[in-house]
Amino acid sequence: MERTETAGLPDAAELLDGIPSQRATASAPATRPAPVRPRPWRLLPTPTGTPFTFGYAAVLAVTSLVTEYADPDLVHSLLQGSSTDVAHLVRTPVLVLLASALWVAGGLLSPYAIGFLLVLTALERRIGGARTAVVFLLGHVLATLATEVPVGLAVLVGQLPDSSLHRLDYGISFGVAASFGALAGLLRPWLRWPLLVGFGWMLVQDLLAFTDPLSNWGHLFSLAIGVATWPMVRRWRGVGTGAR
Template identity: 65%
Template sequence: MPTPLGTPFTFFYALVLLATTVFAESADPALVGRLLSASSTDVVNLVHHPLLVLAASGLWIAGSPLSAYTVGFLLVLTALERRVGGLRTAAVFALGHVLATLLTEVPIGVAVALGRLPDSSLVRLDYGISFGVMAGLGALAGLLGPWPRWILLGAVGAMLLDDFLVFADPISAWGHPAALLVGIATWPFVRRARRARVDR
């Protein structure tokens, strides 16, 4: 589990998520709804204030506070941070969060512009930590031995395939594998960081 000295990025980010979760559960629902809408990385918000919503959308937990992605956040990011450090873990998380968001939302904007989707597709609630967690998981897999790596990626791949078959949320169905691939793409980066920490 994260600790303030051993894994400060994960620990303090978890405290922020705890605070926003408590706020979302106890504050006026209308206020919470407005804040979530303002934090959503839908096409309209990305066009008008992209930096704000890309940052704010990662401050909320979508769904249950005890969801698989919340547990994954604690376990995966703690394990990654212990191996590569807080700054690199934050970079992997942010890269997955931002790139997967853009890879899912930009095509929606293009499809609306081409008349393939209705204008209502431009505004939706899209926030949470799942893309960053998937990127962290992909990065962590590159630091494991061959058997644990492929078992982990196989289990995650089966979960993502199930998401595609259910297809309840197309954004998540496409965004999660994109974020996982972003994490896998960081293997050279995280492996160098791991070697540097071991050599010290």
């Protein structure tokens, strides 16, 4: 049976002594929560909200200033010493894998530098700083090995010249691509799939252009690594300070 109410009519007790009755109070409409206002500044890292991304961005800003204003010979030596080419990976793998992630290829206004700020900030707000670092390093390390180990094997069997062992290879792009892939797993499907398809298509176009095939393959590998972390990052979701 349909329930009917006499909303707006005063109760008898109210007419007698001015005290609202229980029924009148219960039938009063509930107060609606205040609407959530957009806060665009949360797209960028902060020292307290996203300390890992903020601290890492500060380091990248310093190294970018070095590459911009320091002596070119010094810059070349620093980048060469940080390169994750086969020769360095054989001698000092841990050192160069870490050092190569301290430089931004293309400077602070490059697409991957901007992507670093937006993607890692969003990811850290959802899964926390330490876990974001794990995702970033997974992409950076595994994609680097996936591209450089075949080069070493090709040189070993005589398919590539020895000079291929000393190619210049550094930057944050593998880690950013993996972080993007991981973040996509935490988004709503209507946003997740268009972003993944759009970014993946951009990487495929870069590969077809054949300007830097090793790096282009590395970007695709790192994106796939990020997607492979979905079960892990979904278990971690809600740990960060801005997860909601």
